[in-house]
Amino acid sequence: MSILQTLILFSLLLSASHAAVQDFCVADLMGPQSPSGYLCKKESAVTVNDFIFSGLGVPGNTTNLIKAAVTTAFVGQLPGLNGLGISLARLDLAPGGVIPIHTHPGGSEVLIVLQGSICAGFISSANNVYFKNLNKGDSMVFPQGLLHFQVNAAKGPSIAIVSFSSPSPGLQIVDFALFGNNLPxxxxxxxxxxxxxxxxxxxxxxxxTG
Structure with a gap:
């Protein structure tokens, strides 16, 4: 057997050893959460509702400071996402609405505009800026951990659906991180x-405060 054949066989064996041994791992939200996710709920306690979330069909309340709302379908709302590496959210932006510059440390994001127009962009670690007005049907990707934003670029309301490469991508909004706490x-x-x-x-x- 050649070295190349040996390496291929070793790779296949290694992949097989990491193959999934169960169909799903519905989150036990009453248990602890670790960087790898929640513990699995007993399969006998799993129901179809663990795999369903209806909230993305409901408009968010945009009567607030940022004139925007984010409705999340993360593992906390949809336990069946646990361990699958995906999640969703809905963005509602009233005229003048903005999702302030923020980051998701735990996952990359893809946005698709369903209604209106959204100016979206991100800043790379080299401080290069990539932004554009997106219209209905347009999509944009935001790499994991990079600062990014969305601003309503239409005269009426705008709506988007976003997906993440994590069931719990995390969120840190720069404005609130700097001015919404007790840092002196x-x-x-x-x-x-x-x-x-x-x-x-x-x-x-x-x-x-402070």
Whole structure:
């Protein structure tokens, strides 16, 4: 047997050893969560409802500061996603609505516009910016961990569905991370180059203290 044949055989054996041994692992939401997901619910307790979520058909409430709403179908809402490496969400953006610049540390994202027009973009680690107005039927991908945003570019409401490469992709919104907590204003001013009045105004707006 040649070296190449040996390597191919070894690769096949290794793949087989990691093959799935069960059809699914519905999340036991009452149990602990680890980086690899939730523990599996006993199969005898699994029902069809563990694989169904109807919330994406309901418009989100956009009467808020950002004039936008995100309805998630993550593992917490759809336990059947556990271990499958996928999830979904619905974006509703009223006129002037915005999903502020944010990141998903646990997964990449794909967006498809269902209604209206959305200006969407992301910033690479080299600080290059990629953005464009997307219309109905257009899609855009946002690589894992990179800062990105969505802004309603239409006169009426815009709607999009997004998918993620994780059942729990995580979320950190930059504005709230800087101004929506108790990080002392002096530190925020030092790391953002904003003056004291601007920082205190943003903290008051976003619920921060300090």
């Amino acid at each position: 204003s002096a530190l925020v001013e030092a790391i953002t180059f904003l003056d004291d009045a601007q920082v205190k105004k943003l903290k008051a707006l976003l619920g921060g």
